Amino acid sequence: xxxxxxxxxxxxxxxxxxxxxxxxxxxxxxxxxxxxxxxxxxxxxxxxxxxxxxxxxxxxxxxxxxxxxxxxxxxxxxxxxxxxxxxxxxxxxxxxxxxxxxxxxxxxxxxxxxxxxxxxxxxxxxxxxxxxxxxxxxxxxxxxxxxxxxx
Amino acid sequence: xxxxxxxxxxxxxxxxxxxxxxxxxxxxxxxxxxxxxxxxxxxxxxxxxxxxxxxxxxxxxxxxxxxxxxxxxxxxxxxxxxxxxxxxxxxxxxxxxxxxxxxxxxxxxxxxx
Numbered sequence: 001x002x003x004x005x006x007x008x009x010x011x012x013x014x015x016x017x018x019x020x021x022x023x024x025x026x027x028x029x030x031x032x033x034x035x036x037x038x039x040x041x042x043x044x045x046x047x048x049x050x051x052x053x054x055x056x057x058x059x060x061x062x063x064x065x066x067x068x069x070x071x072x073x074x075x076x077x078x079x080x081x082x083x084x085x086x087x088x089x090x091x092x093x094x095x096x097x098x099x100x101x102x103x104x105x106x107x108x109x110x111x112x113x114x115x116x117x118x119x120x121x122x123x124x125x126x127x128x129x130x131x132x133x134x135x136x137x138x139x140x141x142x143x144x145x146x147x148x149x150x151x
Numbered sequence: 152x153x154x155x156x157x158x159x160x161x162x163x164x165x166x167x168x169x170x171x172x173x174x175x176x177x178x179x180x181x182x183x184x185x186x187x188x189x190x191x192x193x194x195x196x197x198x199x200x201x202x203x204x205x206x207x208x209x210x211x212x213x214x215x216x217x218x219x220x221x222x223x224x225x226x227x228x229x230x231x232x233x234x235x236x237x238x239x240x241x242x243x244x245x246x247x248x249x250x251x252x253x254x255x256x257x258x259x260x261x262x263x264x
Contacts, residue, residue: 005169007251009255011255013262034258114255119162121166
């Protein structure tokens, strides 16, 4: 019995694994599809090195981007930690989660899996919210909890 | 994925909850409360088969995370679930998942073009 506290998504890309690997580890490429402009201090993800930039996505331009690679296993695994930064009115430190990309060759295509985890890591200080809302029907809640729990 | 301000807030609010539920006994307490709609400390001790002291401690942690509420009834404390918090956490994960879906599609276009 375990709470579901990670996110997993995947996609199949019609390209060789080496090409996908370059697209996720070379920062200029990563920035193109992830929509972030890097500051140029680093060219690729390297274990232990912090990469920084600014988000270019419409509506979120300029938000800071920061990540530190923890695993760089060529053509197979890229993992990095990044902070989910608090809002100015929040009394909290950043929540650091870990993102892992795993590439698997499937014939001429590449399976790309991404997993983000660490949502249970408490920040340095917790924000207490006083907002309390009314609960809903118990049946619905039990279903939700079941969906939420694995094992 | 990269959070929007609203999403970052939802995620942050969910963190104590994920942390509180990262324990099998507490998760069993939550499931029990969800099924029964509530119960006294004694009911819960019997349900999860741990000592009263341990159950009280776990319930306090859940109450801190605002996952359960309690009120005193006679000599016993009555507990109930605050399920809206679970929904918040679920919504936060869904939002992150949707953002990763969008990012992976952009990666696909980038590589296949």
